[in-house]
Amino acid sequence: MRASELLENLEKMGIQTITGVPDSTLKQFCDGVQTYQGNLRHYVTANEGAAVGLAIGAYLATARPSCVYMQNSGIGNAVNPLASLANRDVYGVPILFIVGWRGEPGVKDEPQHVFQGKITCELFETLSVPYRVIDQNTSDEEMDEILTEAQKTLKQGDQFAVIVKKGTFEKEEPFGWENGNTMLREEVLGHILRGVSQDTVIVSTTGKISRELYEQSEKIYGNHDNIFMTVGGMGHASMIALGIANNRQDKKILCIDGDGAALMHMGALPFIAAQAPENFYHVVINNQAHESVGAMPTGCQGTDFAQVAAASGYRETSRLEKMEEVDQIGSRIKEKTGPVLWEIPVALDSRADLGRPKESARENKEGFMEFIKDSEEK
Numbered sequence: 195m196r197a198s199e200l201l202e203n204l205e206k207m208g209i210q211t212i213t214g215v216p217d218s219t220l221k222q223f224c225d226g227v228q229t230y231q232g233n234l235r236h237y238v239t240a241n242e243g244a245a246v247g248l249a250i251g252a253y254l255a256t257a258r259p260s261c262v263y264m265q266n267s268g269i270g271n272a273v274n275p276l277a278s279l280a281n282r283d284v285y286g287v288p289i290l291f292i293v294g295w296r297g298e299p300g301v302k303d304e305p306q307h308v309f310q311g312k313i314t315c316e317l318f319e320t321l322s323v324p325y326r327v328i329d330q331n332t333s334d335e336e337m338d339e340i341l342t343e344a345q346k347t348l349k350q351g352d353q354f355a356v357i358v359k360k361g362t363f364e365k366e367e368p369f370g371w372e373n374g375n376t377m378l379r380e381e382v383l384g385h386i387l388r389g390v391s392q393d394t395v396i397v398s399t400t401g402k403i404s405r406e407l408y409e410q411s412e413k414i415y416g417n418h419d420n421i422f423m424t425v426g427g428m429g430h431a432s433m434i435a436l437g438i439a440n441n442r443q444d445k446k447i448l449c450i451d452g453d454g455a456a457l458m459h460m461g462a463l464p465f466i467a468a469q470a471p472e473n474f475y476h477v478v479i480n481n482q483a484h485e486s487v488g489a490m491p492t493g494c495q496g497t498d499f500a501q502v503a504a505a506s507g508y509r510e511t512s513r514l515e516k517m518e519e520v521d522q523i524g525s526r527i528k529e530k531t532g533p534v535l536w537e538i539p540v541a542l543d544s545r546a547d548l549g550r551p552k553e554s555a556r557e558n559k560e561g562f563m564e565f566i567k568d569s570e571e572k
């Protein structure tokens with residue numbers, strides 16, 4: 195199936211707005227959305243619930259349904275506005291969902307996708323959202339049938355979901371763009387690791403940042419026990435780091451975030467600032483994109499995270515544009531009182547042969563908890 199054909203069909207259904215958060219299963223679809231020549235308005239929102247909000251507003255203004263796309267990990271973010279606003283027992287707002295299915299039962303996937311994958315269809319059943327599953331064998335006629343069924347449901351003011359299996363969409367011309375930055379994310383992470391003392395507790399965000407940190411740490415130190423990888427729960431790394439910081443004031447805690455993840459639950463910044471944890475340090479690796487899932491630009495490319503953190507009340511913030519400045523992070527953590535945030539602009543590149551953690555998520559949790567245990571407890 196070609197993304198452009200599906201998008202044309204959505205337009206024929208009266209859809210004018212398409213909004214969501216990118217996904218790896220939907221990478222080809224997302225590339226197609228970026229390069230689509232038709233008349234759809236496209237927005238990448240900060241999180242999936244925000245996309246539902248935008249869809250509700252667009253409906254109120256135009257009486258037309260919108261399309262909301264997401265990875266199934268994002269269903270949780272969408273549930274609140276869906277159940278308590280869009281549902282027919284409240285306002286009855288039609289929305290067409292396109293959902294990438296990671297962790298489909300029987301298909302090998304990463305630990306963070308297994309349970310979410312298992313409950314994906316059940317969740318839509320619970321939400322009273324009828325759905326159909328498509329894959330690479332879905333024919334044009336079958337797709338027409340599905341969209342006719344969707345159209346009927348939308349006309350009644352209800353929502354409909356199309357759940358997309360891996361490999362459904364044909365390869366598109368990738369949406370090529372540059373962000374103008376030159377430092378490579380993986381090199382920046384290596385430099386941070388070399389600079390910080392090994393007893394620093396690191397909490398890293400969802401996606402390739404954690405995978406690159408893992409590999410760099412294994413390469414430099416032969417272990418990764420001081421790193422907690424937030425493999426799922428995108429956007430929550432900084433609150434996890436805060437939870438550790440408040441309970442272990444004898445340790446320095448460094449959260450390594452992505453711009454897309456920081457945007458997803460941006461309320462964490464003023465909250466962290468209000469708690470004023472003196473042992474909390476925050477890095478935002480900013481490539482203006484969701485690089486891990488295909489490099490679609492975030493919808494907030496101009497955001498200056500250093501300024502946002504400063505306005506939120508962080509004790510100190512700055513933007514580090516040179517590797518020599520990145521090298522100073524370790525000594526600054528020693529000298530400075532938190533919360534401090536450093537924004538680091540990086541290019542869009544990543545290695546094609548980047549690996550994944552070899553241990554199970556539970557093993558990694560246990561190694562990490564052993565690492566942060568009080569030395570007296572050990």
Ligand SMILES: Cc1ncc(C[n+]2csc(CCOP(=O)(O)OP(=O)(O)O)c2C)c(N)n1
Nearest residue numbers: 267268401428452453454455483484485486
């Ligand atoms: C709630 C949720 N939505 C979407 C995803 C899919 N996803 C995984 S990593 C990622 C991109 C993260 O972007 P950013 O934080 O900027 O880091 P980058 O990949 O650019 O280094 C996305 C969208 C997810 N895991 N969870």
